[in-house]
Amino acid sequence: MGFFYIGDEAAVEGASHGADVAVIVAGGELDFAASPQIRERLGERIEAGVRHLIVDLSGATFIDSTAIGALVAMATQVDELDGGSLLVVCPDENRRLLRIFEIAGIESLIAVHSSRAEAMRELAVAG
C-alpha cells in the first residue's frame, strides 16, 4: 500500500475565526486508497462545526482525481454553509502537485495558497 497520512493540527494561534478553523494535514500518496479517508475526516470536521478548512498538502507527493474529487466535494459542502470555505495549502516547491491542479483546472473550484500563513491571511480578509 502507498504511504499516506491525514492528521489534525492543533488550533491555530491568533486565528480570528477561532474554533471555526481547522487545519488538516494530508501527505504522502493521496490516491483512491486515501481519498475516502480524506472525505471522511473533512466531513467530520464540518459536522463538528468547523466552517473554514485549511488542507495542508505540503507533504503530499501524489494526488489523483479521486482525492481532488474529495476536496472539491468538501469545498462545495462547506461553501453551502454560511460563509464557509475550504483552502488548500501547497508551496511553490511542490511543482508536481501544482501541475496536477493546473491540469485538473481546480483553481476555479478551490483556492490554493502557497503557505498556511497566506491561507490564514485570506481567511482574515474574507472574514
Next chain:
Amino acid sequence: MSTAVEHTDAELAIGDLRLPAQPAKLNLAREYAHHAAVAFGLDADRCYEFAFAVNEAVTNAIRHGRPDAHGDIHLSVSAEDDRLTLSVRDYGTFSGYAPIGAIDADRGRGFMLMTRVMDAVQLCIGAGSTTVRLSKARL
C-alpha cells in the same frame, strides 16, 4: 556514428503485471508504470505524468470495471519507435464515462486528466473486456 540508444520491446524487458483489483495496490501500478517509463527513457516529468495517467486508468478499472477470475487487472507495456504504451485491461462490460467536461464528476475528471498528460489514450471495448491504452512519446 550515431550514439543514440535504440530501445526495443526486448530491451525494455518488462513483463506483464497482474494486479489485485484493490485500492491498496495502486502504488504497485504506479511503480510498474514509472519503472517502464524510466527504462524507456522518458524524462523525469514525463515519467511522473505517465505513472499518474496509469494510476487513473487502474483506478477506473477497480471502481467501474471487473477483474479476471483471480481478482486481477492486467497491465502490460510495449514500445514502438519513440512511443511507450501501457495497456490496462479489465473484464467488465464498459458502460460509458461521465461527460468528460463535467469537472465535478470523478470519473469524467479521471479520464480527462489521462488525455491531458498522455499523447494518446485509446479505449478498446471488446466482448467481455475493456482495455485502455495509454501512450507517451520521448521528446
